[in-house]
Amino acid sequence: MNRREFVSGLTAAAAFAGVTPTAAAAEGRRVALVIGNGAYGNVPALLNPPNDASDIAAALKRLGFTVSLATNASFDEMRRGLIALGRDAAGADMAALYFAGHGMEINGENWLIPIDAALKRDTDAANEAISLQSVMLQVSNTTSLGLVILDACRDNPFAVRMNRSLATRAATMGGLGRIEPTGNVLVAYAARDGTTALDGDARNSPFAAALLRNIEAPGVEVTFMFRNVRDDVMEATRNQQQPFVYGSLSRKAIYLAGPPPAGADGAALPAVVSPAAPRGPSSTIDPALVGTWEIMVPNGRGQSRWIWEIMGDGTYRFHAEPQRSARPHEGTITAANGRWTLRALRGLSGYSDGGAYEIHDAMAVITGKLGTGAWKRSAE
Numbered sequence: 001m002n003r004r005e006f007v008s009g010l011t012a013a014a015a016f017a018g019v020t021p022t023a024a025a026a027e028g029r030r031v032a033l034v035i036g037n038g039a040y041g042n043v044p045a046l047l048n049p050p051n052d053a054s055d056i057a058a059a060l061k062r063l064g065f066t067v068s069l070a071t072n073a074s075f076d077e078m079r080r081g082l083i084a085l086g087r088d089a090a091g092a093d094m095a096a097l098y099f100a101g102h103g104m105e106i107n108g109e110n111w112l113i114p115i116d117a118a119l120k121r122d123t124d125a126a127n128e129a130i131s132l133q134s135v136m137l138q139v140s141n142t143t144s145l146g147l148v149i150l151d152a153c154r155d156n157p158f159a160v161r162m163n164r165s166l167a168t169r170a171a172t173m174g175g176l177g178r179i180e181p182t183g184n185v186l187v188a189y190a191a192r193d194g195t196t197a198l199d200g201d202a203r204n205s206p207f208a209a210a211l212l213r214n215i216e217a218p219g220v221e222v223t224f225m226f227r228n229v230r231d232d233v234m235e236a237t238r239n240q241q242q243p244f245v246y247g248s249l250s251r252k253a254i255y256l257a258g259p260p261p262a263g264a265d266g267a268a269l270p271a272v273v274s275p276a277a278p279r280g281p282s283s284t285i286d287p288a289l290v291g292t293w294e295i296m297v298p299n300g301r302g303q304s305r306w307i308w309e310i311m312g313d314g315t316y317r318f319h320a321e322p323q324r325s326a327r328p329h330e331g332t333i334t335a336a337n338g339r340w341t342l343r344a345l346r347g348l349s350g351y352s353d354g355g356a357y358e359i360h361d362a363m364a365v366i367t368g369k370l371g372t373g374a375w376k377r378s379a380e
Contacts, residue, residue: 028093
């Protein structure tokens with residue numbers, strides 16, 4: 001599947017139907033706070049964050065968000081902006097925060113750093129930086145989606161110069177730490193926990209550039225949109241940087257740029273599949289099933305881990321760990337109204353399967369040859 005061809009095909013379909021990304025945006029109220037911090041006073045400046053923030057703010061406005069933009073924000077400016085965001089988010093359909101700049105993890109807690117922070121000691125973070133936990137809380141009181149997007153995993157000079165009050169208690173790590181959002185909150189890191197993101201040498205960071213290419217594509221569910229961003233960043237950075245999304249949403253499909261145009265269905269998708277892949281039957285896919293799932297399967301040497309990556313275009317990829325326990329393959333999958341069917345196109349000749357499914361947040365109950373039992377959403 002050629003990712004860009006798929007997104008371009010949806011964009012063209014929307015234009016043909018007379019639907020623009022702005023017109024396709026949900027009618028509910030949408031609010032956003034966008035922050036780009038580059039002019040740090042106590043460490044070397046970052047060049048891209050103000051550009052990234054300005055461009056992302058413009059994209060969110062086109063998607064129907066009421067946007068507050070802050071560049072090179074101090075602690076007080078960030079704090080006041082977050083308070084206002086939390087107030088505006090109450091009862092809104094969607095609330096979003098985008099932050100580009102320095103961020104760091106101290107003793108298991110993540111912090112977004114204003115430009116006036118000194119952070120001479122680890123204990124200064126509570127008084128000079130903004131906790132990610134408080135950010136998630138501010139966007140959580142929405143009816144549909146609270147979205148936090150952080151291009152804040154850069155290699156951080158604060159960590160090098162900071163004095164630790166207790167080395168064993170306040171150890172820092174590269175990038176941001178792993179989190180577990182609750183409710184309807186989704187958090188996207190530019191680089192997965194424990195790793196750092198690249199600034200790049202263009203106007204935008206690799207992550208911001210990929211986000212700008214994908215965020216206004218109509219008809220792409222939000223979790224699938226971030227999958228496209230992930231692949232674009234990994235391609236641009238030669239696999240040095242892997243974006244990661246945290247959180248578990250309900251089965252309700254959420255679209256930033258509007259749902260697919262009326263009358264569009266899975267039958268249109270094979271026309272934009274990469275020529276390298278044989279065309280499969282027309283397919284539909286339940287958005288609740290889109291994502292990476294895993295199940296532990298008993299074998300003669302204990303257990304093996306089966307991983308299924310199900311895409312919103314009706315294709316899938318499968319691999320197992322250890323690899324010898326099952327052959328990797330890929331093909332097409334349909335899933336709707338509690339029933340699914342699957343057909344392998346590469347890796348397993350003539351393989352097909354089918355059965356029933358139920359989705360319960362991060363768990364799924366699946367029947368069929370591919371692994372009857374309780375699946376869970378994978379961290380991959």
